[in-house]
Amino acid sequence: MSRVTCAVAEVSLEAVREDHDTLLGSSFDPSEADALRGRHPRSTAGALAAKRAVCELLAVVSPGHEIQERDVVLGHSEQGAPKVVGLERSAPIAKEIFVSVTHTRRRALGLAAFQER
Numbered sequence: 001m002s003r004v005t006c007a008v009a010e011v012s013l014e015a016v017r018e019d020h021d022t023l024l025g026s027s028f029d030p031s032e033a034d035a036l037r038g039r040h041p042r043s044t045a046g047a048l049a050a051k052r053a054v055c056e057l058l059a060v061v062s063p064g065h066e067i068q069e070r071d072v073v074l075g076h077s078e079q080g081a082p083k084v085v086g087l088e089r090s091a092p093i094a095k096e097i098f099v100s101v102t103h104t105r106r107r108a109l110g111l112a113a114f115q116e117r
Contacts, residue, residue: 003115005057006113007056008111011107012107013108027048042108045108047074050074054072055072061093072087
């Protein structure tokens with residue numbers, strides 16, 4: 001039997017609107033920041049929520065790896081779903097993490113999940 005571990009993070013769209021440029025510089029690598037510049041703050045909030053969820057998940061399933069938001073690099077699958085495409089200070093399971101994002105008018109939620117085999 002396998003076990004699934006999940007983490008969820010929430011980011012306020014208001015907080016992203018107030019501090020958008022600072023967040024792009026502190027939480028995203030340059031390629032991610034370039035891709036998010038000029039897009040709706042909802043996109044930045046969703047990406048940030050997903051990064052935070054990945055960090056929380058890794059703290060549980062891969063202790064000993066000190067991972068920060070900026071260390072997690074997100075991209076998209078061919079179908080457009082978010083996924084981890086890079087991870088500084090690499091945790092061996094990074095490519096096996098499932099990521100999902102959802103939004104409301106006021107917040108974005110990021111989910112990260114890992115299934116142990």
